[in-house]
Amino acid sequence: MENSNQSISKRNYATQPKANYPDYRSTVLRHQKHELVVLPQSIADMTSPVFGHMSLGDKDHDLIINYAPTGKSAIGERISVFGKVLDESGRPVSNALIEVWQANAGGRYRHKNDSYLAPLDPNFGGCGRCLTDSDGNYSFRTIKPGPYPWPNGGNDWRPAHIHFSIFGQAFAQRLITQMYFEGDPHVEICPIVQSIGDARAIEQLVARLDMAQSVPMDLRAYRFDIVLRGPNATMFENN
């Protein structure tokens, strides 16, 4: 069983985004006005569905081709994204399911609620998934998504980003986040990013160009490591 069955360290809210952040307008009517009720962790929080057994399709991790007819590929800058999933104690999280989704190279999502001017790419669907290996490593191939404007009451543009959903070994580790790209000037003016008040926590969401994993005459690689909540240190010792 891959479930940890071990209690998880408390979440540090200082390095998480604020639930109420009026510069990101949608939080105004959706944040909780009551304090969260603190509960002791139970087996419900220390276990998780695990998907390590899932047989993924051979193209699930390749957004460049997973929606395109054979022989075709998506328009855009070809990249790979790779990294490790660790917990806060530095242990690799193996067999973790990572699901990603993103806009196309022009900043348009294949979604009926997205009506941005940029056209759909007939060869790009926008989602992919992969599992971490026994050392916590994952990778997928895609095209670099475009920045896009969004309705937030002003001239707001999202930095280029890839959405990530990650399952750990405990439901308390469940995480959805976004990955940004090194050097993007939109990161520091985006209200969604800046809802995280901690500059170092923001830095941790920025993937770095990695020439070692880049493939000559093919694609460039970005490294993005991810940390899930760690085991509770005192519980760990008592075990």
Add this chain to the structure above:
Amino acid sequence: MDMDSLDIRRTRPAKSNLITPLRETASQTAGPYVHIGCLPNSVGVKGIYSNDLISNRLLADAPITISGKVFEGEGIVCRDMMLEFWQADERGSYDNGIWQRTSTNLETGLFSIKTQMPGKISTAEGCVLAPFISVWITARGLNLGILTRIYFPEHENVITQDPHMALVPESRRSTLLAQPLDGGYRFDIHLQGAAETVFFDV
């Protein structure tokens, strides 16, 4: 000044984006297009996955239905939420825990799942927890996923003794109770407002 040779620069690995001591990666909103990543077939992104990932195992028998809507402040129905459910099986075991994922309908805002009634849980400390289903919700406007629980009114005797429910202010406990409706249950979630649902920090 950079003294590396051209060959070294051409093949330079990236430094990790992580900072030490390691701390949890910050959450970001799932945004309005979460379906593309998590339930792509449901919004017409077909052919990448043969089926959407909506459960961790097939349930031979799923006798109960739970449906509901999610409301934001000012009573507006949210039609872009993703919900995940994690619960014990009928015997109260998480070895065969049941996980399901769905979204609120893009037009009506209604969500609905079929499942089994979870069993009571006995904790290591010798307590008994009333049957419940954990619900984790993400969407546009939620910077961090939020966690609540569904309890069932027919377990009232256990609920009144439940050590977790005892931590919830009495006046708000009813927000965690599913309401019997048409042979199933109704569970509405209020993100904000007079009937704001209880959300947990575990």
